[in-house]
């Protein structure tokens with residue numbers, strides 16, 4: 394099947410001479426939720442802005458649902474909904490008129506029932522006649538989402554959708570994202586809340602210094618790069634890690650009460666049995682122990698750190 398978005402050898406050099414994207418290749422599958430992660434300044438917004446036709450690429454091609462975003466801009470753009478990072482919309486218009494106008498811009502026939510459904514899903518129906526300027530920040534953000542959906546796009550971009558929004562809106566948003574995906578919409582989101590990507594995304598892409606350094610199925614990524622941690626709660630605190638354990642991947646908590654052992658969950662051996670024997674020989678007793686898997690956040694920090 395043709396990908397929802399195909400990006401090939403995409404380069405962006407800004408007028409300042411700064412190269413924000415250095416030859417990106419990326420294929421977004423139909424109907425997936427793709428989380429694009431990267432530190433500040435990595436190039437996420439630049440990439441999204443090019444795909445949505447807001448910024449001109451220096452070279453390379455982007456196809457949205459098979460349409461070239463430069464040569465066949467209108468067709469490509471009509472497939473895409475964008476919820477930008479910044480809030481901007483016509484302050485004097487009512488919510489309803491804004492949506493109606495936005496749908497019309499894409500040449501779509503009026504469909505009040507569809508617009509009503511979006512507004513109800515976003516808890517904006519009661520505000521349909523309110524001018525945008527009279528809405529709270531969170532409601533304005535909901536309007537941005539409603540606007541992005543007004544022309545029934547196949548592909549939805551959410552650029553930092555939950556930055557500064559309250560818990561309720563965040564929950565509504567993820568519920569909506571899941572139901573859009575169930576209806577076949579492809580969703581690409583950027584977020585700084587990596588635990589959100591961990592919860593919601595099917596695949597993860599990591600961009601760093603204008604390059605895609607990894608694209609992977611979330612579960613595979615976590616299995617491949619995830620580490621496990623064994624924490625031993627000691628009977629009596631240690632001052633320091635004994636010299637005979639120096640070659641072990643151990644850390645001691647600041648209060649000396651916990652020894653933390655990191656191991657590869659998928660290696661042939663974990664080394665735990667050996668460690669426990671060593672502790673026994675050293676007469677280091679523990680009251681309790683527990684294991685924990687590393688989060689996507691830890692994997693991310695580790696990967697980005699390695700590509701500094």
Ligand SMILES: Nc1ncnc2c1ncn2[C@@H]1O[C@H](COP(=O)(O)OP(=O)(O)OP(=O)(O)O)[C@@H](O)[C@H]1O
Nearest residue numbers: 407409411413431432433434435436437438439440
């Ligand atoms: N108009 C511009 N002219 C020159 N440089 C720019 C321009 N817009 C962005 N940049 C630079 O390009 C790089 C990528 O910026 P971009 O906004 O795409 O990053 P980002 O990954 O979205 O970051 P953030 O997480 O902070 O939103 C940054 O170094 C930025 O300073």
